[in-house]
Amino acid sequence: MPTDLAPAADVDEALEALRRVWGYDEFRPGQREVVEHLVGGGDALVLMPTGGGKSLCYQVPALVREGTAVVVSPLIALMQDQVDALRTAGVRAGFLNSTLLPHERQEVEDAFVSGDLDLLYLAPEALRGQGAQRLLDRGRVSLFAIDEAHCVAQWGHDFRPDYLALSVLHERWPDVPRIALTATATTQTREEIVRRLDLGSARQFVASFDRPNIRYRVVPKAEPKTQLLELLRTEHPGDAGIVYCLSRASVEKVADQLVAAGITALPYHAGLDASVRLRNQQRFLREEGVVMVATIAFGMGIDKPDVRFVAHLDLPKSVEGYYQETGRAGRDGLPATAWLAYGLNDVVQQRRMIDTSDGDLARRRALGAHLDAMLALCETATCRRVQLLAYFDEESAPCGNCDTCLEPPETWDGTVAAQKLLSTVLRLQRERGQAFGAGQSVDILLGKTTPKVTQQGHDGLSTFGIGTELTDAGWRGVVRQLLAQGLLAVQGEYGVLALTEGSGQVLRGERQVLLRREQPRPASRSRRSASAAADLPAEVQTVFERLRAWRAAAAKERGVPAYVIFHDATLRQVALDAPASLAELGRVSGVGETKLATYGEGVLAAVAGDDPA
Template sequence: MTPALSVLEKTFGYDAFRGDQAEIIETLIEGGDALVLMPTGGGKSLCYQIPSLVRPGTGVVISPLIALMQDQVDALTAVGVRAGFLNSTQDAAERRRVEDAYVNGELDMLYLAPERLRISSTAELLDRGTIALFAIDEAHCVSQWGHDFRPDYLQLSMLHERWPTVPRIALTATATELTHHEITNRLDLSNARHFVSSFDRPNIQYRIEPKNQPLQQLLSLIRTEHSGDAGIVYCLSRASVEKTAQFLVEQGITALPYHAGLDAAVRSRNQSRFLREDGIVMVATIAFGMGIDKPDVRFVAHLDLPKSVEGYYQETGRAGRDGLPSTAWLAYGLQDVVQQRRMIDQSEGDRAHRQRLGQHLDAMLALCETLQCRRVQLLAYFGEESQPCGNCDTCLSPPVGWDGTVPAQKLLSTVVRLQRERNQRFGAGQLIDILLGKRTPRVIEQGHDTISTFGLGADLSEQEWRGVVRQLLAQGLLAVHGDGYGTLVITDASAAVLAGARPVMLRREPERAAKATKRSAVASELPGEAVGLFEKLREWRAGAAREQSVPAYIIFGDATLRGIALSRPGSLAELAGISGVGEKKLEMYGEQLLEVVSAA
């Protein structure tokens, strides 16, 4: 048995490496550099944790996640790894204790925030100890082309300059070719070995549906499919976060808000509760989530359209890190498209910057409006070819494409008539009222009931017309004017549609059958006789986590409890054979677990 495999089994409780893990780990153990692109839940952390334990010295991890360092250290300590961190949350005495432990060779792993490397004393401290390797986590933060740029990451090339013989590993869960290229250049990793894993997360079911009372749609998702499950709900604005969290609480769901406008102590408390308790729903802006290690997040919901496919992939990847069935759900509507286009037009930066934002949005809209498999489209964005997955909404309930050329012509013609005949621009609501033949006060006041297209769209409902407008915007056949009011104008491409030279295919949303209520997505996957034991094990885990003041997943993840519930071990030897039960955890919890099993 290799030293790396021995550590994997004895410390972490797994009997085999996955994918490229073994090759990445050996590369680092032998002193080489590596750049690793691997999806969330793919096992990136082990790629630097195990070499840190095998090589002499301390593995130094650069992480932007100060709020999560304590939990990362707790998780390692729980399996017998000597770990510590240095960041701005510590007092002088605590920092000195960790520094002394590092210098004396008493730490296997040391976590640092990137901004600490600006302080000369940090580099001097590292020189006084033995560095096993540098791990640069969330490496996409170095890329200005990516979705989460952090200026502090630009200085990390100094690691190679100051310590040229120390192996480095840079890791990220998302990167297009452009981001990949920039990470390579910024961190001087052109001579490193590059490992690009499949970005596929087959356990996640991707679903996107039109907005129609989004709060009620979200409530239905939680109640019918994820009752009692942990989840994250992303909203674009702070006000929307507060409103959504309050709504869920009023419906009897334990939900907490998280956004940059909250007091830091409240944010920290809410994040801690989400990580440490079962079944909490976190409602947040994208300020929350990067590096969240909670493996049992069963759903990620978006109530607003993400700005890019990279951001969407990164955020949905926080679901199902343990490999068990999970849901990525997005509700988006016409107003999302109008709002995003307007934000791009009003954004700071030069024309190239706005063009780049527009390209990100176009790719996101293409994913939302596709008639094909969502996963095929998503993976293609990252340059990966795949086959229809059978586990997304377009595979399970295929949408129907329909010839929307005539409705498109009616709508575009209305825009043209208002603009050319009357020098007027209006938003989608007024255009749809005209097409439906609604004599609203505004229609009458503006004299729009005399326009030749008035009432020509009565064959479609208001909701269907909103879908037409949304899809014409997505296809670049309509545009949002830069006046700040969300008014709509035609584009250069509209002329071919109006002339009948370009057909317009649109997507008709399928009717989705309501799902039966489930108690828990994970429990529902178990045979009936194992469900009771699984829930008993979760109760025991919650109590153990409270006693130790650590997140429940640090005791054991759902996947391990599921394994125990299925196999019902009767001895410590049988328990040791279950994935995720290493030597230290067997020693600490083995007898307690056997008692829970025998009592069930």
């Protein structure tokens, strides 16, 4: 029977492996308990934020338990990068996927059967076939690790049908411990993971979802492509980042615009040829300073630690998706930015997509609930991080590092404004039997004699011209916020405005409406560069850049991403400590024995300013 805790000798062996292989003197908060439980043979469900060190929770036990750890990983690129990183650190790791030639596949299978692998990475679809299952029967499996476990949730944002078949792991190998890991799961998603993977007796480890190094910002959408360009030029010049767009056409246009502005940018969406997608993804992972412009088809499991920003040019469909996508920034723990441009058309478009989506009423209601939570996050006048963490049932205090903390927005009593707008929608419906989008109601309130207003006779409505106290942008902000609060709805293919049950409460004066002030805000004095070297003294920055140049050359020579050699955080510490010997370099966090032996002399030469050749 498995025990909850590993013997003390095994725990000591785990800590020794952490120091020897990865160069860390101690586990991060939450890791030690998971490692002890898994080494002792227990099943586990681990919820830990991106960049929190989930991989070590199974990689360290893989070096302590007898046999080979089998890791279920959803993406081929992720498998290859993790195996590259493990091999660079001196760990015996391999993967089986469609990219291997027959003789390469045979070599990996032979290594597994003979016990010469510490970790073997497989895709979930592989485990549905008898071939992979028979292979695992021929060797000794020390544990199963199911990465990105939220993919099993059918109503989640990254659902993968092949994950549903992973219950076979417990059925066929009941005595092998399993660990399921994810960075994104509400209580409901967590319960679904437990049910579908048969983890009812597993111990659950839930770490904080907070990513304090990420600064969350939501800006009013005006000219989003121009706003994005300003962000990159002023705050992230030369940084690696991801820009998410809703459509393939937007991806192409934004990527072209960034390239024209002198920024290295690449497109990624499902409509591109598979070879182009793979080539662009490999460039993003292996080169420094590349901006990937993508739909949500890109990103799950991207293990690039030095992404300094994630920008959304369109509203994400759910808080879970937003958290997962923004979580790809700052995995190295250094400052990073999560930036979202958000406007009225986003709300109208998302509502319309839900109303016209496939599926039954329950499905549309679930999608609507996801959108409502996302809108609440965008519209909050309080700490954005508190709102975000509350979605995952985590209480927190104001962070002091999001836009609403640094520049608290003004709120105002918008009840009268809401009544004017709702009255306009009501009169169009009752007096004229008509329904229009937001633009027509705003024009009526502002008293604009546009052809559409005069031809329809809307200049004769009692609400015509009664809203001149606000600008066009101000009224559009009112519409957006009423939609977000459920006091107004959009219907049909053309996104016309419609009243809700809550509208009546506002019109009758039974409900107060508080709104955020819609006005241009000056450039923030609190903004800072999220560059990895931004806060280093000038002389240390010079050493840091020499180390980055050395790392780039070493990575190119070995054909691996730069961060596989060393993370930026490790190079920062090397630059600060300025070690003059291998012994001193070996004391820097993140420098394990194999990397010290392989790269030590090159690092010391870069620190000293010598030619490493």
